[in-house]
Amino acid sequence: MPTLTRPNHQVAVLGGGISGLVSAYRLLQQGVGVTLFEASDALGGLGGTFEYNRAVMEQFYHVMLNSDAPLLSLLEELDLAGTIRWQETGMGFQYEEAFYPFNTPLDLLRFGALTIPERLRTAVGAAYITKFVKNGAALDGITAAAWLTSIFGASVFQKLWRPLLTAKFGDLYDTVPAYWFWSRLTREKGGAKEVKGYVEGGYRAIADALASEIVRMGGKVRLKTPAQGLHETAGGVQVNAEGQWDPFSAVISTLPMPLLQKIAGGRIHGEVPQSDLVYQGVVNVVLILKQRLQPYYWNAIVKQGFPFQGLVETTHVVPLEQTNGRHLVYLMNYCNKDSETYSRSDSDWKFQAQKALTSLYPDFDQSVVDEVKVFRAPFVEPVWPVNYLADRPEAQISGSKVFLATTAQAYPRVNAWNTMVEIASETVVKVCAELVGRSAPASTMDELTLA
Numbered sequence: 001m002p003t004l005t006r007p008n009h010q011v012a013v014l015g016g017g018i019s020g021l022v023s024a025y026r027l028l029q030q031g032v033g034v035t036l037f038e039a040s041d042a043l044g045g046l047g048g049t050f051e052y053n054r055a056v057m058e059q060f061y062h063v064m065l066n067s068d069a070p071l072l073s074l075l076e077e078l079d080l081a082g083t084i085r086w087q088e089t090g091m092g093f094q095y096e097e098a099f100y101p102f103n104t105p106l107d108l109l110r111f112g113a114l115t116i117p118e119r120l121r122t123a124v125g126a127a128y129i130t131k132f133v134k135n136g137a138a139l140d141g142i143t144a145a146a147w148l149t150s151i152f153g154a155s156v157f158q159k160l161w162r163p164l165l166t167a168k169f170g171d172l173y174d175t176v177p178a179y180w181f182w183s184r185l186t187r188e189k190g191g192a193k194e195v196k197g198y199v200e201g202g203y204r205a206i207a208d209a210l211a212s213e214i215v216r217m218g219g220k221v222r223l224k225t226p227a228q229g230l231h232e233t234a235g236g237v238q239v240n241a242e243g244q245w246d247p248f249s250a251v252i253s254t255l256p257m258p259l260l261q262k263i264a265g266g267r268i269h270g271e272v273p274q275s276d277l278v279y280q281g282v283v284n285v286v287l288i289l290k291q292r293l294q295p296y297y298w299n300a301i302v303k304q305g306f307p308f309q310g311l312v313e314t315t316h317v318v319p320l321e322q323t324n325g326r327h328l329v330y331l332m333n334y335c336n337k338d339s340e341t342y343s344r345s346d347s348d349w350k351f352q353a354q355k356a357l358t359s360l361y362p363d364f365d366q367s368v369v370d371e372v373k374v375f376r377a378p379f380v381e382p383v384w385p386v387n388y389l390a391d392r393p394e395a396q397i398s399g400s401k402v403f404l405a406t407t408a409q410a411y412p413r414v415n416a417w418n419t420m421v422e423i424a425s426e427t428v429v430k431v432c433a434e435l436v437g438r439s440a441p442a443s444t445m446d447e448l449t450l451a
């Protein structure tokens with residue numbers, strides 16, 4: 001297939017998470033030269049890993065869904081699809097002192113945290129949202145809090161939905177649009193059964209496969225090299241790294257918007273969209289256990305004074321051969337990077353995590369804990385404001401050669417690798433259109449494979 005063979009076109013990609021890796025890979029497939037700048041010493045971004053007892057484990061839990069079409073098709077391309085293992089999973093709900101399975105309509109009818117009329121209303125409301133609400137975009141201007149209250153009533157909202165929204169967005173829980181909530185609910189519970197997928201070697205294997213393709217196609221990967229400056233030139237953009245300015249035809253930034261604004265100079269500094277977007281960060285405590293803890297992949301936790309909002313036991317999906325027989329439990333707290341919660345010491349979090357397990361499972365035997373690790377990420381997901389659709393950043397900063405493939409563009413899609421694969425691929429189409437001087441961007445990659 002003919003490509004844009006333009007040896008003079010060099011594009012800088014800022015960030016080596018999935019968005020940066022896919023951007024670089026797709027650009028190289030189109031015959032465009034790439035230099036990828038990554039601040040840390042490893043690729044994969046939030047899909048980063050650590051080694052324990054000769055096994056590679058994820059810092060943050062990652063699985064895919066069988067509806068993740070762009071990601072699955074990338075895995076086909078990378079010859080990894082054959083290694084995906086699909087696993088039916090379940091969800092539990094710890095509500096104050098009681099634990100409930102939360103998977104079937106019968107589970108909902110037995111959910112003792114709500115009165116019987118509230119359970120019935122919840123069942124009808126959930127069916128209404130997943131089966132009858134088709135136009136999610138109409139919910140962009142309404143907060144999830146107002147919309148859920150109107151469907152489920154104030155008491156169900158207070159008991160069920162408010163704690164779940166707060167768990168994700170903290171004090172800003174009542175600012176997030178209903179469109180985000182609808183999109184999430186219809187993605188996760190769209191099918192009759194909850195099935196999650198794990199590619200052999202985890203998301204690290206995807207990052208590794210992309211990195212070797214990038215290098216094989218001649219791309220340059222610069223680890224431990226944060227982009228520190230960016231400004232426009234007559235023909236393109238210059239990027240500063242390690243004190244040196246290098247010229248590029250264009251840039252794709254995958255950085256959170258406030259970080260991009262920080263490094264952007266001149267006109268671009270003032271043009272960065274959503275530069276004051278607030279992001280949630282996360283603290284993840286990973287417990288490496290000698291035995292299985294509980295029956296579900298994910299448990300939501302609503303418990304007064306409890307320091308975690310959820311528990312994910314990934315080894316319901318991740319095979320034990322991958323972890324050298326160890327079971328992995330992630331306790332998470334989504335919080336703002338500037339909060340007191342985020343900055344608590346590792347030893348405090350480790351102590352809290354072990355205490356938390358005893359509080360959830362009074363018979364929990366601490367001697368099954370092999371190791372406890374703490375990981376933090378300052379920028380996980382924007383706290384989406386209402387009417388975000390109109391202000392959602394475009395793929396290109398207007399009139400410039402600076403392009404975006406970042407989580408700030410994900411809304412209303414879920415913040416996940418699947419979404420970022422799609423966004424990065426779309427952005428590369430726009431970059432290539434700019435590089436061949438087309439005024440109207442092509443809508444697909446195929447349109448760009450010019451003779």
Ligand SMILES: Cc1cc2nc3c(=O)[nH]c(=O)nc-3n(C[C@H](O)[C@H](O)[C@H](O)COP(=O)(O)OP(=O)(O)OC[C@H]3O[C@@H](n4cnc5c(N)ncnc54)[C@H](O)[C@@H]3O)c2cc1C
Nearest residue numbers: 015017018019038039045046060062063226227415416417
């Ligand atoms: C706890 C948790 C659970 C999740 N679960 C799932 C899941 O189950 N499934 C799923 O698909 N997704 C999941 N996600 C979401 C997923 O991790 C993100 O959607 C995805 O990683 C975003 O990728 P990205 O490349 O846009 O950003 P990132 O992964 O954040 O990558 C950005 C990169 O830019 C680098 N960088 C920053 N500043 C600079 C600079 N100045 N110069 C150069 N590089 C820079 C960073 O070091 C980083 O490597 C989860 C996330 C978290 C935190």
